[in-house]
Amino acid sequence: MNAAVLHALGKPPRFESFPEPSAGEGEVIVNVRAAALKPVDKAMARGEHYASFRELPVVCGLDGAGRLEDGSRVVFAGPRRPHGAMAQRTAVARARCFPIPDGVDDDSAAALLNPGMSAWFALTWRAQLAKGETVLILGATGVTGKLAVQIAKLHGAGRVVAAGRNEPVLSTLGSLGADATIRLDTPDQDLTAVFVREAGAIGFDVVIDFLWGHPTEVLLATLGRADFAAARSRVRLVEVGESAGPAISLPAAVLRSTKLEILGSGSGAVPPLDTIVDSYHQMMSYAASGELRVDTERVSLAGIEAAWERQHLQGRRLVVIP
Numbered sequence: 111m112n113a114a115v116l117h118a119l120g121k122p123p124r125f126e127s128f129p130e131p132s133a134g135e136g137e138v139i140v141n142v143r144a145a146a147l148k149p150v151d152k153a154m155a156r157g158e159h160y161a162s163f164r165e166l167p168v169v170c171g172l173d174g175a176g177r178l179e180d181g182s183r184v185v186f187a188g189p190r191r192p193h194g195a196m197a198q199r200t201a202v203a204r205a206r207c208f209p210i211p212d213g214v215d216d217d218s219a220a221a222l223l224n225p226g227m228s229a230w231f232a233l234t235w236r237a238q239l240a241k242g243e244t245v246l247i248l249g250a251t252g253v254t255g256k257l258a259v260q261i262a263k264l265h266g267a268g269r270v271v272a273a274g275r276n277e278p279v280l281s282t283l284g285s286l287g288a289d290a291t292i293r294l295d296t297p298d299q300d301l302t303a304v305f306v307r308e309a310g311a312i313g314f315d316v317v318i319d320f321l322w323g324h325p326t327e328v329l330l331a332t333l334g335r336a337d338f339a340a341a342r343s344r345v346r347l348v349e350v351g352e353s354a355g356p357a358i359s360l361p362a363a364v365l366r367s368t369k370l371e372i373l374g375s376g377s378g379a380v381p382p383l384d385t386i387v388d389s390y391h392q393m394m395s396y397a398a399s400g401e402l403r404v405d406t407e408r409v410s411l412a413g414i415e416a417a418w419e420r421q422h423l424q425g426r427r428l429v430v431i432p
Contacts, residue, residue: 112432141178168194
């Protein structure tokens, strides 16, 4: 069968033949119809992710959409290595396959699974978002950030402030539910003033951070108080990604003068299985009704090397078609 095969960390995978998978105990063979090409796939292939590959060659792709032997449509996650999602077929634990509802096509299902669940868990499981709260999303112009804007509104956020560096995408976020937008590619002094203005007297209740690095440092500097007055409310900052940098400098005074809580959202902080399954069905129900949207662009498996190097996707998710 054909697949996107990685032979060396730091290099793009190659389109070539790879041995057919066989189903082990508790596994099924999925005939792949679509596999999303995500930042985490690239990070793992570069050897920069904590779950990066240890043995090569391996087929890339953490998840996708396809059909089982009985014809049922499913999304799947975590194929058994060395198999991956970017192939004509892959082997996956049956428990990691979930039905795709009518009204959601294969491309959208594949594109939604990883970023949609990531944004969903960051807001509901880690931040425990309550209705009426104010949410700031750092990195709102990426695929996951755009979904976070929508999911925050669907869960009753009173106000959603979307911050990003891509002006063309930023200008479209009002249609997805953003009540205000912030351009991050501005001088620090101006950015600080905008953060303060958009926080208002009440402040941000939840910050979903897909950037980390310098933008987060600028934000944190605005949260600290210069008096002995008690902080009014908790601020839950949930760190999800690090596209602006892997580390920050955090002044101790910020922690002592605020009710800031810094949390992480990733594989080390996932909810119980029943919560995962319930969240998945809720998310796909919103997608089927058109209340949750993801922008996709198809690329062929044969063109994986060129697709791997693409940049500036304007908030779209590339979907690899075998």
